[in-house]
Amino acid sequence: MPPRALLLDDDPSALALLRHELLEACPGLVVETRTTPDVSGPARDVYVVDNDFAGSPQAAPLLEAIRATAPDALVLAWSARLEVATLKRLVNAGCDGAFSKQDREETAQAVRLVAARVAAVAGGRRGRRGSVGAALYAVTGLLREWNHRLDGEDRALGAPSGGRGAGR
Numbered sequence: 001m002p003p004r005a006l007l008l009d010d011d012p013s014a015l016a017l018l019r020h021e022l023l024e025a026c027p028g029l030v031v032e033t034r035t036t037p038d039v040s041g042p043a044r045d046v047y048v049v050d051n052d053f054a055g056s057p058q059a060a061p062l063l064e065a066i067r068a069t070a071p072d073a074l075v076l077a078w079s080a081r082l083e084v085a086t087l088k089r090l091v092n093a094g095c096d097g098a099f100s101k102q103d104r105e106e107t108a109q110a111v112r113l114v115a116a117r118v119a120a121v122a123g124g125r126r127g128r129r130g131s132v133g134a135a136l137y138a139v140t141g142l143l144r145e146w147n148h149r150l151d152g153e154d155r156a157l158g159a160p161s162g163g164r165g166a167g168r
Helices: 012-025 059-069 084-093 104-125 130-156
Strands: 004-008 030-034 046-049 074-079 097-100
Touching: 004 012, 012 030, 012 104, 046 059, 046 104, 059 074, 059 084, 074 104, 097 104
Parallel strands: 004 030, 004 046, 046 074, 074 097
Antiparallel strands: none
C-alpha cells in the first residue's frame, strides 16, 4: 500500500498548490484534499491541517482526532498565522511541526519533511530502515526551528523565557 496523506484547508487554491508540491516531491504519495475540518476515514501516514476554517480555529481538535486513529502519523499545522498560545496547544495535541503558508522556505522545508516521512514509510514497508533515520533527522530539524521561533515570539511578547520553545 502506498503512503497516504490528507490535506485540510478551506482554501481550495492553497490545497491545490500544496498537493502539487507534495506530488512533485513524492510521486508515489496518495494525496486526498478536503476543504472541511474532517479527518474521518482510514488512518493516513501524513496530515497537513490548516488552523482557520471560516474564522474558527480547528487545528487542535483535529490533531486530537488524528492522534486517536493515527498515533504515528506525521502531523503538520499549516496556517497563515499561528499565535504562540495556539502553537503550544498544537504541540500538546501531538503536532509534529508548523509552517506558514506565506513563507516559501517554510513550505519547502515542510515538503522536505513530508518527503522524508514518505521515504521512511515506503522503506519500512519494504523492510529498509535507512529512511527512518532521515525522517527523524528532518523532524528534529523542524522542531528545533519551531522552538527557536517560539522563543523569539515569547521574547517579543515580553514573556519570561523559562525554557526552550514549545517543548517545555
